[in-house]
Amino acid sequence: MPLVYNEEDVCQRLAEFFKVMGDRTRLRIVKSLLDGELQAGLIAEAVSMEQSAVSHQLRILKSARLVRARREGKAVFYSLDDDHVESVFRQGMDHIMEQ
């Protein structure tokens, strides 16, 4: 894997990242994780959605490295993967609040 990506690859990968952020359900999940890790079931409760739908979205968030999972017995805990996710979330808020 090269250290420097060409413009095409960068925009492609960046687009994939933002595409994952570009869904209301996934953003509500991310939002529910801003204060720390949460058990999968509680996330579903927090966003008032079916467990299955949330699980599908968690899978997408995990594949894109926006969240990470940790198993503890029967439960699985999810948390934001790195600080940039929160940064982007908040910068986006700043943008939509403007004007």
Place this chain on the structure above:
Amino acid sequence: MPLVYNEEDVCQRLAEFFKVMGDRTRLRIVKSLLDGELQAGLIAEAVSMEQSAVSHQLRILKSARLVRARREGKAVFYSLDDDHVESVFRQGMDHIMEQ
């Protein structure tokens, strides 16, 4: 228009914003505008795409207030609408460059 939005609305509007950022073509357009305004035709040239396709995407970017347009004679010049667009772009880069 209220000053404070409820969580649902925020995530909805935020998702719409990121959805617009979540396309390779549009990101390449945004990228081409990082250094300042550019004539529509030159943007199409910069991203090596048909004028029509770029125009459609510019429309979407403009509706979402990511870019703004300025007409000067026959030409139309586009530029990023506010600094948050660039901030989000760069924060996104930081994220995908990590690891």
Place this chain on the structure above:
DNA sequence: TGAACACATGAACATTCGTTCATGTGAGGG
């Protein structure tokens, strides 16, 4: 006014996406 240029827009099409429903998997308790 009419031709040329720069750009916008509408229809149509293939593709992608998110949800639901049904079922699968893995861990713990009895």
Place this chain on the structure above:
DNA sequence: CCCTCACATGAACGAATGTTCATGTGTTCA
């Protein structure tokens, strides 16, 4: 072992998305 709990996954369906092709709009200049 078998049942239950917590979560994951696959198929399928309707909805949304991005491009192309054809055409429309608006501005300049002869």
